[in-house]
Amino acid sequence: MAKITYKIRFWFETFFRSCTRQFRMVLADAGVMLFFLALPLAYPVVYTLIYNPEVVREIPIAIVDNSRTAESRHLARMIDATENASVAGYAASLAEARKWAMERKVYAVIVIPGDYAKKLGRHEQAVLPTYCDMGLMIRYRNLLFALTDVTLQLGADIRAEAIDNIPAGALLAEVTEKSVDTQAFMLGNPTQGFASFIMTGLVILILQQSMVLGVMMLGGGSTERRRKNSGIDPLEINGPMSASVLGRALCVVTIYAPLTVYILHYVPLMFHLPLFGSPWQYLPLALPFLFASAFLGMMLRPLVSERESSFLVFVFTSVIFLFLSGLTWPRSAMSPLWHAVSSIVPASWGMQGFIGINSNAGTLELASEPYMWLWGLAALYFIIAVIVEKLCIRHDLRRYGK
Known part of the structure; x- marks a missing residue:
């Protein structure tokens, strides 16, 4: 019994x-300290x-007006009045508009x-060919939204005007103009x-x-200290590796708690x-995430033989972890x-849990899958980190020992 008590006490002494x-x-x-404090403090702000x-507003576009009628000018003014698009100029031909696009003066061309006007007068469907720069999706999305809103509003105005011209048209227009209306609510990202x-998900990757x-590092x-001291680190505490x-x-997690x-x-x-x-719902999710990240760093220790080598691992894994997180491409669509x-x-489970709770006003209970996965990864990486630390000590003793 005394031996067991001594081992337990020794384990806790090594731990503390x-x-x-x-x-x-x-x-x-x-x-x-630079990476534990300055990086988490500065990166999210920068x-x-x-x-x-x-958001991207007032995206310059070119108009190729082959109709040159009051109706076409009205359409151009409606497009220019939207917050997403701005008519930068009227091109004489599609070739000239294409030249403007190649010179990056405009990012879309509407023909x-x-x-x-003739088709509108005949109550036929008019087609507006639109050429958009797909180099940046956020520009393409905003231009598409602007053009869609304008064409829907213009169509509603034309139908209302046509109904006004029939007997009892005013009453009929009031009844049928908006028989079905739609409203969009952007959950999680109202703006x-x-x-x-x-940034809602990227901050999780920054922490990790x-x-x-x-x-x-x-x-x-x-x-490096073992290399200079015959395979022995003079600053290492001797004792059970699990406690160490x-x-x-725990030291790293304590430092990262306020961050x-x-x-x-x-x-x-x-x-x-x-x-x-x-x-009180998303901060408890951070506890297993921080422990899993700390143990992950210890598990990757064999990849680092010098302090500077950690930069290579950091740069190499950051892009991979970003794409695997589900922030830029849904995990459900991955192979x-x-x-x-x-x-x-x-970070993958941390992002899913935090975004689910923070952006959608969820609870920790609804994020139970990421929460349990993070605790599972923390336990798995802890076991692997203990094994890796033991193997590294043995390897350095054999290699640098005299």
């Missing part, structure tokens, strides 16, 4: 000593400022055919802004990658980003292989 030692190492390391204003769309980078520093790994992870509150709660308030969920790879990245 590893945690306090890690705190001293982090505070004494300017490079690690990124959000870059994406402000959130009004010569029989436009339809780009920052509101991307900055933590992974700092943890791997600490691991690279330990490897958990203590170091997480700042990024997930105060940054959206500063820039008026969507913030519909309760902090089974990439869906499985995405499922082992903590």
Whole structure:
């Protein structure tokens, strides 16, 4: 019984000593402090400022008016009056408008055919050929919305005018002009802004990658010390490896706790980003996410032999993790292989859970799948990190030991 009590006490002593030692190492390391503090504090603010204003307005377009009638000029004025499009000029021909587009003076060309007014007078359908620059989807989307709204409104006006010309037309127009009306509610992103769309999930990836980078830099520093001291790290606490790994992870999670509150709660308030969920619902989701990210950094330690090597891993994995997260492409549309790879990245589940709670006013109960996955990944990566740490110590002793 005394032996068991001693082992338990020794385990907790190692745990607390590893945690306090890690705190001293982090505070004494300017490079690690830069990535643990400066990066999470500055990146969300800088990124959000870059994406402000959130929407693209007054996109220049060219009009090729082959009709040259009052109706065609009215159509051009309606398009120019929208908030998304601005008529930059009238081109004499489609070739001239195409030249403007190639010179990046305009991003869309609308051709009004010569029989436009005639078809309207005959109550026939008129076709408006539209050429859009697809180089940037946000421009194409806004131009499409502007043209769609104008054509729908113009069609409603023409029908109302036609009804007014028949007997009792005014009463009939009042009844039939808007027999069916539609209203759009943009859930999760009322402003339809780009920052509101991307920053809500990108902050999760910033938290993960900055933590992974700092943890791997600490691991690279330990490897360098072993290389100089015959395979022994003089700053390492001797004891159960599970206690040492958990203590170091607790230190990192403690440092990131206030940063997480700042990024997930105060940054959206500063820039008026969507913030519909309760902090008591999405902040508990951050706990397993932070532990999973810390253990992920320790698990990737064999990839880092020097402190500077962590930058290569950071740059290489950031783009991959962004595409696998489901932020730019839905995970449900991924192939089974990439869906499985995405499922082992903590940021993927962190984004899904946080966006579901924050943007749609959900609860932690509704985000139970990401929550359980994050705890599962934290447990899995903890076991792997313990094994990896043991193997790294043995490898360094054999390689650098005298």
